Amino acid sequence: MLSKPKAKGGFTLIETLVSIFLFSLVLIFIIRGFWFAYQLNFVRLVKDEAVKIAQEKMKELRSGDFNAISSSCSPCDPNSTNSSCKKTRKVGNKDVDFGLQIQVTGDTTYKRVTVTVCTSYKDFSKNDITYTLTSLIANREG
Numbered sequence: 001m002l003s004k005p006k007a008k009g010g011f012t013l014i015e016t017l018v019s020i021f022l023f024s025l026v027l028i029f030i031i032r033g034f035w036f037a038y039q040l041n042f043v044r045l046v047k048d049e050a051v052k053i054a055q056e057k058m059k060e061l062r063s064g065d066f067n068a069i070s071s072s073c074s075p076c077d078p079n080s081t082n083s084s085c086k087k088t089r090k091v092g093n094k095d096v097d098f099g100l101q102i103q104v105t106g107d108t109t110y111k112r113v114t115v116t117v118c119t120s121y122k123d124f125s126k127n128d129i130t131y132t133l134t135s136l137i138a139n140r141e142g
Contacts, residue, residue: 042092047129049091049096049098050129050131054115054117058113061137066140069104069111070102072085072101072102077099078099079120098119099118101115101116101117101118110136112135113134113137114132114133114134118131
């Protein structure tokens with residue numbers, strides 16, 4: 001009488017291929033999640049750097065001569081050839097160009113100063129990343 005062969009433990013080729021396929025799908029979604037997190041973090045870092053640049057420029061204008069405050073660098077352009085209208089900063093591991101625009105209105109007593117910082121990098125709504133800071137500066141001498 002012929003004996004029936006005993007079943008051996010292990011996976012068939014089909015089971016192995018299906019498990020590899022499912023593992024690949026899970027891995028793809030995990031990698032996409034990390035990529036999205038990286039992009040979100042980079043956009044936040046660029047926005048934070050734009051805020052720092054605007055605050056630094058406003059501090060510089062406040063501490064300088066009141067009569068020397070004037071509008072400049074219009075429109076805001078990160079690709080400007082004018083070095084006073086452009087700043088390059090290291091964000092993460094990339095050099096990012098920021099444009100700078102200063103708009104001034106007012107008289108000899110107060111000036112309303114608006115500093116706009118822009119870059120060509122986009123946020124998740126596909127808009128250029130821009131930050132605007134406005135302040136009143138008083139003439140300390142008059």
